[in-house]
Structures are given as structure tokens and as C-alpha cells.
Amino acid sequence: MSTGTAVPSRRSPARRRRREALLRLARDYARHRAGMAGLAALLGTVVLALAAPLLVEPGELTVTGAPGSPYEPPGRAFPLGTDNFGRSVLDLVVWGSRVSLAVGFLATAVSVVLGTLVGVAAGHFGASGGRGGRVLSAALMRVTDWFLVLPTLVLAVALAAVLPRGTATVVLAIGLTVWPATARLVRAQTLAVESRPYVERARALGGGHLHVMLHHVLPGVAPVVLAQTTLLVATSIIAESTLAFLGVGDPTTVSWGGILEAARTAGAISSGIWWYMIPPGLAIAAVALSFTLCGRALEAVLEARPREPR
Known part of the structure; x- marks a missing residue:
């Protein structure tokens, strides 16, 4: 017979702790003016x-549909001037952001x-895979080191x-x-998480490798991965711009x-048409700086937070 009393879910305390941790993270992040400025810009x-x-008519971005004359300087009709086909540079920059x-x-x-998969597995x-696990970890890190010593731009150009x-x-x-740096960082954080008492307790209670990695290691390395993600977006945007500038983009x-x-x-460049070059360059620099500010603010917040036992 039902008594009408709701049985609390076993997961509700964990969800409540995660929600409170996210709220604390948001409050701490809001105290960083540079991080908030970067977030607003993003x-x-x-x-x-x-x-x-x-905002932009796609037909005006084609060579045949250009609305202006070639190399018109910035003015009322075209705030950032036009390119060599008469297309609005402002429209190109806005559309290129996509x-x-x-x-x-x-x-x-x-x-x-x-990088997260390789770092967590390694x-x-x-730390706990026995002799076979140590061999697998060493193999993964040697592959990571091989990618790490290769010139990133040269390898990306070759692949493209x-x-x-x-x-x-x-x-x-x-x-x-660009994944090896993430793998190295995640591996170091994984080793720190693996040494904590609650992970050792989970293994002692019979938790397998997959259970420990999914339920204990991944939540422990998630803040580091989040901060690394914001920094990598800036790197990826700059890399895409570099590949396109070298003529191997889309x-x-x-x-x-x-x-x-x-x-x-x-x-x-040689003709002095500055309004064709400066706006996209400033857009790349501004977005990269914004992501960097967000990433640094997240790093500062996460480093200042005390390690809470689970």
C-alpha cells in the first residue's frame, strides 16, 4: 500500500551538488572583468x-552581383569600402564570421x-591497469609525443x-x-584524480575501468577540459585563417x-588598399583575444577553487 511519501532519488544529491558547483563557478567567473568582457564580445x-x-544578401557576395565599384574607400554606402570586385568588405567580414x-x-x-580520450586512457x-595498462599508456604517450614534436602548421598544411x-x-x-597538448594536460589531471580516495574506494568496491573513467575520472578532469577548450577555439580560428591565407582552405x-x-x-597590400586587409585581421585578433580572456578567467577560477571530496 502506498503511503504517499516520495522516495528521494539516489542521484538527486549529486545533481544538487553539481548545480551548486556550476552556480559558484558562474559567480566566481563574473568577478573577472576581463573574462566578462571576453564573454560579451564572444x-x-x-x-x-x-x-x-x-543582414547580408548572399547574391551581393558573388563576383557578378557586387553592388559597388572596385576598391571604393570607406564611405556612407560602404562603411568598410569594397574589394577588387566591388563587394562590400563589411558584408564579407560579417558573412565570413559564420x-x-x-x-x-x-x-x-x-x-x-x-585529446581527452587519449589523456584519460593513458x-x-x-595508474591502475597493471603491466598491460602501463604498456598501453606508454604507447599512447609515444604517439602523442610524435604528434607534439611535429610542426603543427606544416602537418595541417600537408593534410589539407x-x-x-x-x-x-x-x-x-x-x-x-592540435590535440596532443590536450592529451598531455588531461593525462596529468587524470593521474591526480586517480590518486584520490574516492577513486580507490570505487575500485575496491569492484568498479571496472569503464565505470571509474566515466563516473569518476571524467567529472574530475572536466573543468580542465573546459578551460582548455576555450583556449583551443582561438588557436583553431587562427589556424583556419592561416590555412586559408596560404591557399589551402575551402x-x-x-x-x-x-x-x-x-x-x-x-x-x-602593395596598392595600399588598407580597408581590404585590416577589418578581417582585426576580427581574427578580436575573437582570438576574447576566447583567450575567457580561458584565462576560467583557469583562474578553477585554480582558486578548493578541491572538494566526493
Whole structure:
């Protein structure tokens, strides 16, 4: 017979602790003015990228549909001037934010997922996997070291040149070259988490490798991964711009790096057409700085927080 008394869920205390931890993290982050400035700039850029189809007519970005004359200086009709085809540089920068941000986020996702998997596996099996686990951990870290010593830009250019041209290739080329730093960082944090009493208790109670990694190690390394993600997005955006500037990006899309490459090819640098080069360069620098400010603020908040037992 039901008594009408609700039985509390076993997971509700854990969920409540996570919610309180997130609220504390948000309050601590809000105290960092530089981090809040970076977050505001990022939100503004994301909103601008999402609203780009409403602000820019795609037909005016084509060579045949250019609304102005070549190399018009900034004025009332074109606040940032026009390019060598008569297209508005402001429209190009606004539209290019969509591709640059998308490539930055997607490449970061590939890098963080790969680096986290390698780092957690190497740290966990190296600490508690026995002889076979230590062999696996050593093998994973040797592969990581091999990627780490290779020049990232050269490897990304090689991958982008060999694979079919396209945005997906750029994402893979960046994501597959910038993950080793994440793997190293996650491995170090995993080793620290593995030495905590609650992990040893979980193993003593019969928790397997998958259970320990999913329920104990991953939550422990998540704050470090979050901070690393914000820093990697800036790196990925700069890498995409560099690949596009070198001519190995996606030629069918408009990105900030692609605008710079088009300006270089058109001779805007030698002709002194500054309004064709400076706006996309400033956009790249501003977004990279914003992500860096957010990442540094997150690092400062996480380092200042005390380690709470589980």
C-alpha cells in the first residue's frame, strides 16, 4: 500500500551538488572583468554570425552581383569600402564570421574529444591497469609525443593539401594536429584524480575501468577540459585563417582568412588598399583575444577553487 511519501532519488544529491558547483563557478567567473568582457564580445560575435543571413544578401557576395565599384574607400554606402570586385568588405567580414567560428568550434571539438580520450586512457591505465595498462599508456604517450614534436602548421598544411578541398578537410586538418597538448594536460589531471580516495574506494568496491573513467575520472578532469577548450577555439580560428591565407582552405566559402588571402592575391597590400586587409585581421585578433580572456578567467577560477571530496 502506498503511503504517499516520495522516495528521494539516489542521484538527486549529486545533481544538487553539481548545480551548486556550476552556480559558484558562474559567480566566481563574473568577478573577472576581463573574462566578462571576453564573454560579451564572444556572444556579440556569435549573434552576428547567426544573424548574417538576415543582414547580408548572399547574391551581393558573388563576383557578378557586387553592388559597388572596385576598391571604393570607406564611405556612407560602404562603411568598410569594397574589394577588387566591388563587394562590400563589411558584408564579407560579417558573412565570413559564420565559417571562421564554425571551423573553430568543430575543429576544437575534434581536438578536445581525441585529446581527452587519449589523456584519460593513458592516465587511467598507467595508474591502475597493471603491466598491460602501463604498456598501453606508454604507447599512447609515444604517439602523442610524435604528434607534439611535429610542426603543427606544416602537418595541417600537408593534410589539407592531400585531402579533398573543403571545410570538413580544414576541420580535420586542424583537429588532428592540435590535440596532443590536450592529451598531455588531461593525462596529468587524470593521474591526480586517480590518486584520490574516492577513486580507490570505487575500485575496491569492484568498479571496472569503464565505470571509474566515466563516473569518476571524467567529472574530475572536466573543468580542465573546459578551460582548455576555450583556449583551443582561438588557436583553431587562427589556424583556419592561416590555412586559408596560404591557399589551402575551402575556396568555395567566405572566411576571414579567405578574405586576407584574396586581398593578398589582388595586390591590395602593395596598392595600399588598407580597408581590404585590416577589418578581417582585426576580427581574427578580436575573437582570438576574447576566447583567450575567457580561458584565462576560467583557469583562474578553477585554480582558486578548493578541491572538494566526493
